[in-house]
Amino acid sequence: MTLNTADFRQRALTNARYTADLIPQNAIVAGVARSPHPHARIKNINTAGALAIPGVLAVLTAEDFEGIRLGHNDSDEPVLTTVARYVGDEIAAVAARDQQSLLRGIEALQIEYEILPHAITIDDALDLPTSIHDSCTDNITDRFQAARGDWYEIESQVDIWVDNTFETAAVPHAYLEPRAAVVHVKDDCLELVCGSHAPSMMADHYRPIVASWGSQLEIHTPAMGGSFGAKWQHSTHLICLLFAHRLQQDVAIVLSRRDDMIAGRTRAAMRFKMRIGATATGKLLAKETMLWSDNGAYSLHGPAVMRAATFRADSLYRFAATRSEGQLIYTNNIPSECFRGLGITQSTFAQEQLIDELAKRLNIDPIKLRKMNTVCEGETTIHGWQVGSCGIVDCLDSISNRINQYRRNQTSATNNRYRIGYGVAAFIHCIGNRGYDQHFDRAYVKLTAMPDGRIRISSGEVELGCGTVEVLIKTVSHELAIDPQQLDVVLGDTAIGPHGMGSFASRTSFFVAFAAEDACRRFNQMAQHELLQNIEVTGIYQPDNVVVPDESGYGNISAAYTFGTHGCCVRVDSYTGKVSVEQYWAAHDAGKIVDINAAEGQVIGGVMQGLGYALTECTAVDDNGQLLNPGYLDNRVPTFADAVPVDVIFADTFENSGPAGAKTIAEQPIIPVAACVANAVHDAIGVRLNRLPINPERVWRTLNHDTNS
Amino acid sequence: MNTRLILHINGNEHSLPDAWHGRRLLDYLRHELSLMSVKEGCGEGDCGACTVLVDGEPMCSCLLLGGVLANRSIVTVEGLSDDHRQRFAQLCEQHGGLQCGFCTSGFTMMSAWLAEGGSETGQNSSDKLLAGNICRCGVYQQLKKVIADLL
């Protein structure tokens, strides 16, 4: 969609249009028949009954998508499947003139199943007599190993080990706008309208498929009601595209909240067995990680998430040796997908609790222990990351000061029932990752002088509410010395381009600002000898200090690194186990802050999501793989009443490799939250919550040394 | 029987077609009247994105049938005063009261209700009154400022 300086205002006025607002009146409606079984072979589908219903126009089954797969790494997800691999898996699709015919059509499909043994947990999957995918007999779809330093030499120097097992829960992204797609038929081109954080990448994948039907494809992204990593390739897109192609009419699909949660995506549930060794004086030496990641039924970004979770968090500290191994395991659960913070959110939950534990055991202040061991500006971390600006010490000090100040003024003291505790947790995160994709740390911005004299800024990146539009307008109006009112921004429209990797790894603002600067340079050069109306230039940015990491993940994968420390005060009801977060502090090193409002917004929002992840959210699944909480009532994302006061602090740093000294702030705020809360709970009641979510019953059981927690 | 039902929507009279008697108000507003500010986030009365004012009181249009609203006044964001809309939007801009914007319609409706003195008992805190409007981007703290400034 075309955006301009008034974009934010338009959204605030509720004038912005989202996918489901753009469905033409006469569009065909599509819907999906989903498996009620967690693992079953489809023996037969009888579509005659459905097709006999007046109003039903067409039915698609797996045959119609023979050989087509979704997914970035493994390409293992069919559009419509012949083997259902989770409850909700897409088996057939129906197109109809109206919703009621569609409903009847789906209900009239007769599908015969051969039930197969299923696995809901990682352990079940490793023991499963059958494989979930034929190509993967042991259900371990990806393995990763990384070892640094001389482990045995370093191990011998360790005076103290802390170790534990940590488990995180699968949670849905729960974006407020359910998945929707509209396909417009325009001559020989199919135009897919849908919310996505990576439209160019989706187009790369879908175009050859659509081309094989003899049609062209463009993707157009309107306003999007949240993605958080989820809105990427999805079978609903190809279903709508094929219906539109066959019927030569516009087709729309809108998932209900319930269906979106049943067959949506989740943050991968993980189990870590981790230990950290240090000297008696608190110098960190060694870290060992074994990770099992629940991939769910299909690999989307599962491998990337697993790899990141296995070792990346290590880079925060000066470990002398690390050994890490990760396994990605197929289960009959909802497919996992990247979700704000990739796997670092999960691994930080484990690592930062062990650091806390070590501080307690060594009787060193947890802030001090971290300050003794964090990496610094100019250092290369154990995984080859070249740290530019680094404000971690500032962040740690800020949190320490805030906590001390708060503690002094704290009136509600610990009593027999209610226990007060304080916790901190720190993190490191990259901006982009060249190891993932050649485009990953490259961005393009195109400037086009329009016939009406306005300048159009276009990019394949999208606006997620992080302020990409603002960054573009600010940069271009400054560089071209032009009134912002004369600028329009078109994001995520593949017909206009240019190509964009999409919003992954908090990269967008950082990369587009540079690409926009480059475009402006080219524009100004051309303007010296060209008529304004002939100018169209594309700027590019690719950091030059970055490498493709080796097979073990070693190498400087990112142009800059972000840091932060969170702190919180909790009040634990020791009778019921209920944890209330009383106050929260979030200190971030995001480089020079360009837009303080937007930056604070990202932090506060990320902390709220993190508190949901820490305390209340989960996907509850019964033994038969049925999702028990497919809605906002039972899957408890925080409400207005649950909001916690968040005090945001930014470290005063300047990143030489960043646009105007900036780094980035998007995913980061969610990363340390669960660990921070867990550490505070430990401080309050003396027991360690090593499983998520930290719900009242779990706290109560842990407090009572019940092993079933 | 009742074949002619009149709904007063944003100040205009609408005769509800028979086919819509047993369908959701939400769909009528969006599909028939193109009042696209009304959003469907959950369809289960939990998220508040479809909030409308019915005779001045906030309700979820996803759980109302068109046929039970004869002669009642229904207001969506489109029917609020331009003053209120502009002021709410300006405060959102000032405080960062939205990110993806999908919950904004619901909050705008609740803010209009609160601004008119809306309350359950005359002494509720806005925390409890706004708990039926989910913002997954999590900017509640900023929205608190927006509401406080507005009232």
Add this chain to the structure above:
Amino acid sequence: MGSSASTIRPTQLPDLELFWPTHIDELIEHIKGGAKLLAGGTDLLLQARNQGQPQKLAWIGNIESMHNFAEQDEQWQVGAGISLGKLISNAAFRRAAPAIVDAAQLVGSVQIRNQATLLGNICSASPAGDTLPALLVHEAEVETAKSHSLLLDDFLIAPGQTALAPGDILLSVSLRGLRANEISCYYRHTERKALDLAVASVAIRLSFEDDGCTIAAARIALGAVGPTAMLAKQAAESLVGQPLTKKSIANCATIAAEICNPISDFRASADYRRLLIRVLVGDVINQIEKRVQLLP
């Protein structure tokens, strides 16, 4: 989502057939014809959307007699058409039935409370229904069209199941408002601060002797710890004839925790729910004591 089905039923409200009876007799004809009584619809429409049934609804908005909400001799009558919001905003009702208002204010959100009715909450017969324990301590009786009145305790049979005979309908509920020296309160445990279902809940009504501290009579009801909301008679009786003391409260809490009958599900385990009852009984009595201090 039955496993014998070919697919998960898409979440979609079928086109519903709606009737607008203006008299109770007419309503009953529709009910006999297979329609369900539609009042607020917050549960019924979800049911229709998720399960495809019911498809015929008879709306009571045009039946004036079902919208009574009045008090006579400390007995309050609440008709089937009265929303929770109407109860909450009525100052006299707030004084007469604090426990019910406590509970009503915890149901869903403002929006839902403006739509949902008290009688809908009763008919849904959810073990976790917030208003049910509160109604029990206010000695609620329901009145059906077949004109007999039934104690709420007898009306609630099992989760989602009531004593309502086929073809019969619920007209109103009557409940006993507080008298002098009486106070009531409802408390629940949830994970979120709002928009949640009770994991366990307790309602209580205490009558004090003229000395202002000896308990003359007590009623306690528990929610989400049995197939229906339930009265905890022994627990209540244990308080009678003495002032509230730490010991008497603890004893009462222990009895309540012993006699409740919770199940384990994904929201909580049975033994945790039992623990919650023990804690909540103490908390709710604590709250009562605060309210007593505020009494004139």
